Amino acid sequence: MDLRDVDLNLLLVFAELMQEGSVSKAADSLGMSQPGMSNALNRLRALLGDELLTRTGRGMQPTPYAERLSGPVSEALRLLHDAINFEMTFEPESSTRNFTIAMTDIGEIDFLSNLMRMLGTVAPRVSISTVRKDAANLKDELEAGAVDLAVGWLPDLNAGIFQRRLASSQYVCTFRKGHPLDKGPISLDEFSRADHVVVIAANTGHMMAEQELERLGIRRNVRLRIPHFSAVGHILGETDLVATLPGRLVNRSMLPFELAWSPLPIGLDPIPLNVFWSAKYHRDPANQWLRKMMFDSFDARVPRLPPALAVPAAFPG
Structure with missing residues (x-):
């Protein structure tokens, strides 16, 4: 017999009938009508080619085939129930992930x-x-x-x-402490004439800021282009170059690299x-x-x- 030919709901009916030993009790337990349960039992008998339950003076009694089938069906339904209702957990204190x-x-x-x-x-x-x-x-x-x-x-x-x-993160103009621009707000002309280091970080939000400067027609004297941010603090701290950087990075870099900053002379969205x-x-x-x-x-x-x-x-x- 191919499982594709089996209505799995009938296995629930079979398990309940075996447990209750009564069509009416099994129907109540599954929320079915008694005629609906009787119809399901008849479908099971036709499918499995066995009476499964027979009426005797002691009530409904399972056939030998039904008794042999009962245990595996109940265990299969239990495993399926546990799999469907399985709740995954994660225990960070012991995890090595x-x-x-x-x-x-x-x-x-x-x-x-x-x-x-x-x-x-x-x-x-x-x-x-x-x-x-x-x-x-x-x-x-x-x-x-x-x-x-x-x-x-x-x-x-x-x-x-x-x-x-x-x-x-809001962008600012960043440079070493003591830089000629380390004097408060700077003008657009001062920003444009300064020597700039630019980070070319493709596929990042940083490129939005660079593209916006270009869209606004801001001309800069770019002396150095690098692909990473990790070197910027070292470069700014030891040269007169300036950089347009996100304020969150400046937070992390001001103390270790002795940097200063000024608001940009043009508005860039965070x-x-x-x-x-x-x-x-x-x-x-x-x-x-x-x-x-x-x-x-x-x-x-x-x-x-x-x-x-x-x-x-x-x-x-």
Whole structure:
């Protein structure tokens, strides 16, 4: 007999009949009418080629075939019930899982120290790997579970991807302390004539700021172009170059590299930073826990950006 020929609801009927030993009691237990239960029993008899239950002076009694079938059917139904109602859990205190987060080096500078401090307290054996992924394959890797979360401004991630705002960052003009521009607000002419280092970080929110400067027709004397943010603090601290950078990065860089900043002489909208995850893992306990850690560790940090440029550390999602 092929299982495709079996109405699985009939197995529920069979298990209940075997337990109750009565058509009327089995019907009440399953919320069926007695004629409906009798009809189901007749369908079972026709399907299995056995009477299954026979009427005797002691009530309905199972046939030898029904007795042999009863145990395996009940166990199969129990396993199916447990599988359907299984609730996944994640225990961070004992987990040894490695999570993968896609982010840029600016994200690593801004987020990871706080996240790792928190994980050291609540999940001491959990580890984190960061990767660089372009938008072309990031969606596929999120859906496959190869990447658990992505952080940044990624407008091309849409269908099948959840997102929540983590923060927003205002751009400023940054330079070393004692720089000729370290004197308060600077003019557009001073900004344009300065020697600039520009970070060319493709497929990131930072390129929105660069594109907006170009759209506004802002001319800069660009002396250096680099692909990463990690070297900017070193370069600015030891030269007279200036850079247009997000305030959150400046927060992290002012003290170690002795940097100063000035408001940009033109208005740039703050760049949003979002956390992205696949709809496939939206209810996955481990992914839910990691998202909570991202937001909790971020909220715990008090921005050091001066009030004139400060933006909220997190937005309700």
